[in-house]
Amino acid sequence: MIDFGYGLTPSATLRIENVQNPLFEELHRREPDVAKCIACGSCTASCSAGCFTEMSLRRVILSLQRGREKEILPMLQHCMLCGKCQLVCPRGINTRHLILSIGKVYGPADQKEEVRP
Amino acid sequence: MKERILAAYDPFVLPFVFGISFVIGYCLLALFKVLVQLSPADRRKFALSLITPSTILKNLRDLFCDCLLHVKLWKRNKVLGYMHSSIAFGWFMIIVIGHIETVLYIPERLHKLYYPIFFRFFMEEQKQTLQGSFFFFLMDFFLLIILSGITLAIIKRFRSRIVGMRRTTKLTLTDLIGLYSLWAIFPLRWIAEGFTAGVAGGSFMTIPINWILHSFMSKPENITVAWWAYSLALGTFMTVLPFTRYMHIPAEILLIPMRNAGLPVRHTRKGFTLAMLYSCPSCGVCIDACPMGVQKKNVQDATVYMVRNLKRRNQRRSLEIAEKCLMCGKCASLCQVQMDACGIRLAYRTAQEKKNNRLPADFSYLNAVTPQEVGEEKVLYYAGCMSSLTPVISRSVQRVLQAAGVPFELMDRDGAICCGRPLLLAGRRDEAQQLIEKNRQLIEKSGAQILLVSCAICYRIFKEQYDLIGVEVVHYTEYFNRLIAAGRLPLKNSHETLVYHDPCDLGRGCGIYDAPRQALSQVGQLVPALKEREESVCCGGSVGSLTLRYEDREPITRGSIENLTANNPEQIVTACPLCLKTFGRFAPVPVRDFAEMLALHLETNKNDTK
The missing domain is CATH 3.40.50 (Rossmann fold)
Incomplete structure (x- = not known):
């Protein structure tokens, strides 16, 4: 980085180049709709779980794009998959499948391979 | 009647004997496999149902109506109904009559598997008695019925629209071998019996063919060729049967009692599900039924192809099909063997989620929701998640209730707890169970006796999965209809x-x-x-x-x-x-x-x- 003689404090620096993108790419492969989000927040406004908790699908998608994966699980675990966000989304994102896919790609456990039923 | 071939054997029977032994052996093994794969509770339930008189009667009726007469298909499409029942019932009758003849005239040969099938070859009618002519007539009559069915089948294969099907299943190679050998069996039988009609007697089908093809049929060396061809067609059909769609013929005999025992689908390809997979006749009714069929690319996602992929253990395609389905249940309601297509897909999703989902659910926040005191006289109205996006529904319901003078309370005024069906449909059974449990507590503790629901999705899970004690769940269409009938609206x-x-x-x-x-x-x-x-x-x-x-x-x-x-x-x-x-x-x-x-x-x- 060029030293301008002033700058952000290091703790607030977000280094996009260091973001672990393979996971996001994997998510995009499973559900291409994730790229369609315009962060309008309709999903958050209509969310059943958002009525009771901090759950916000808009924030989840933004966090993933910014590589802040740790922030998403505390929100997503409240999702009841009711599908209201899917109905209101102006971009027609398949939000339920997106949430299910995030669970498979970013979940905490470390086994990665698809287990067959 | 007397025996024409005293040895009661000719080498041409061998292909048939091989085929029938193979198919019987295979079916017994498959039966054993299905029974072993059932859970002990299901096995007990199945065994009990087999000795319950009412279920026995139902089994017999269903076996006769579904397997032989294809009543369900008749109701849907007369031509297809005739085509299937003529072949199934006609063939069944030919086998039965063959056995009756053997029992009547030469019971000591009954232990030979092939004897009743090739009865005409081994036995001859004597001039002085006409005992056999009644059976000759019956045999030819049913042969005629089958041949008419086969003719329809051939027409259907090449011009399915004539018999009212827009799309028909794309068959595999083994299916085609089975199909062509099945088509060949009955014309060959006609010709083979035409030969013996000259020496051993026949009726209105076999005697004329003997006259018409007299120059060919009067040569004794052709007799064996014709009977060999008939036996070979039978043998080929039976040998490929377990690997083709014709496996539904024996499998349905098992499926019907299992279905009547009320067994649930628990696995993606074991036990009861395996019996269902074997029973799929690949008729393709589900292809035209599927609403996704409006796009040609989705035709490959019809239930018949899911069954095929499950049988072949093609996990990738099976999963794709299982996850894509709208679960509308139309294919299942039209299915001739009542395949629980949605149940199998749900089992697939559940298995997949159990193993791949790494996102634990946490619904502890719902503890903050406390039951409302409603009381017995009031109706508890659950609008559901979706209704909050369509407020016109909940507002209208409330207006109608007010107009009818029904006291009510809204259960989810401050945000709904989901009924759990969307989670269940995504394969997350345990998570759905948490929501069900919470809602059940809220409803039962409210003291209401009637739960009014205005969402079809919620209504279904309330009916199927909630075990609400002392609460009647009623959909608003039913409830308002009652109010109208009572003159209150x-x-x-x-x-x-x-x-x-x-x-x-x-x-x-x-x-x-x-x-x-x-x-x-x-x-x-x-x-x-x-x-x-x-x-x-x-x-x-x-x-x-x-x-x-x-x-x-x-x-x-x-x-x-x-x-x-x-x-x-x-x-x-x-x-x-x-x-x-x-x-x-x-x-x-x-x-x-x-x-x-x-x-x-x-x-x-x-x-x-x-």
Whole structure:
């Protein structure tokens, strides 16, 4: 980085180049709709779980794009998959499948391979 | 009657004997496999049902009506019904009559598997008696019936539209071998018996063919060739049978008692499910039934192809098909063997989620929701998640209830707890169970005796998965219809033409078809859709599909609207918030909810209420 003689404090620096993108790419492969989000927040406004908790699908998608994966699980675990966000989304994102896919790609456990039923 | 071939054996029987032994052995092994794979509780349930008199009677009736006469198919399509029952029942009768003849005339040969089948070759009619002529006639009669069925089958294979099928299944190579050998069996039998008709007797089918082809049939060296060909066709058919769609013939005999025992689908390809997979006749009724079929690329996702992929253990395709399905249940309701197509897909999703989902659910925040005190006299109204996006529904329901003077309380005024069905459909059974448990507590502790539901999706899970003690769950179509019948809901008829759309979960899911129609006939003039009731077409908005994308849902919705507006109704009425929202996007005429329709037609003069 060029030293301008002033700058952000290091703790607030977000280094996009260091973001672990393979996971996001994997998510995009499973559900291409994730790229369609315009962060309008309709999903958050209509969310059943958002009525009771901090759950916000808009924030989840933004966090993933910014590589802040740790922030998403505390929100997503409240999702009841009711599908209201899917109905209101102006971009027609398949939000339920997106949430299910995030669970498979970013979940905490470390086994990665698809287990067959 | 006397024996013509004293040795009671000829080498031509060998292909048949090999084929029949193979198929019997294979079926016994498969039966053993299915029974072993059942859970002990299911096995006990199945065994008990086999000795319960009422189930025995039902089994016998179903075996006769479904396997032999194909009653269900007759009701749907007369030509296809005749085609299948002529072959199945005709062939069955030929086998039975062959055995009766053997028992009557030469019982000591009964232990030979092939004897009743090739009876005409081994036995001859004597001039002085006419004992056999009755059976000769019967045999030829049923042969004629089968041949007419085979003719139809050949026509159907090349021009399926003539018999009323738009699309028919793409067959595999083994299926084709089975098919052609099946077609060959009966003409070859006709020719083979034509030979023996000259020496051993025949009837109105076999004697004429003997006359017509006299120069060919009078040569003794041709006899063996003809019987060899007949036996070879039989042997080929039987040998490939376990690997073709014709496995449904023996498998259905097992499936029907299992189904009548009420066994649930528990696994993606074991036990009861395996019996179902074997029973699929690949008839392809599900291809035309599937609402996704409006796009040609989705034809490969029909139930018949899911069954094929499951049989071949093609995990990738099976999963794709299982996750894409709208779970509307139309294929299952039209299926000739009543394949629980949605149950198998759900089992697949559940297995997949159990192993791959790494996102734990946490619904502890719901503990903050406390039960409302409602009391016995009030109706508890659960609007559900979707209804909060379509406030017209909950508002209309409340207006109607007020007009009828029914005291009520809204259960989810401050945000709904989901009923759990969307989670269940995504394969997250345990998580869904947490929501079910929470809702059950809320409902039971409220003290209400009637739970009114205005969402078809919620209604289905309340009926199927909630074990509510002392609470009657009632869908608003039923409840309002009751109010109308009791004269508590004064309505005026606008004589507008309406078409009613059966939501999948309400109609096929819960069997409610008449209540909404009866109520709607009070406010307008109902016109039929092209396909309705059990055959109604999903709106395309279903939460059942996990992977179907927005762009691919649109053609389904348009197809469904086309089906509804065939008779040019002025309005479309539905009884599910999801259908309302989905149709609303594309419909050329106003789409209204059932409650909205009633609310719009309330007599405003409330003094007339009583």
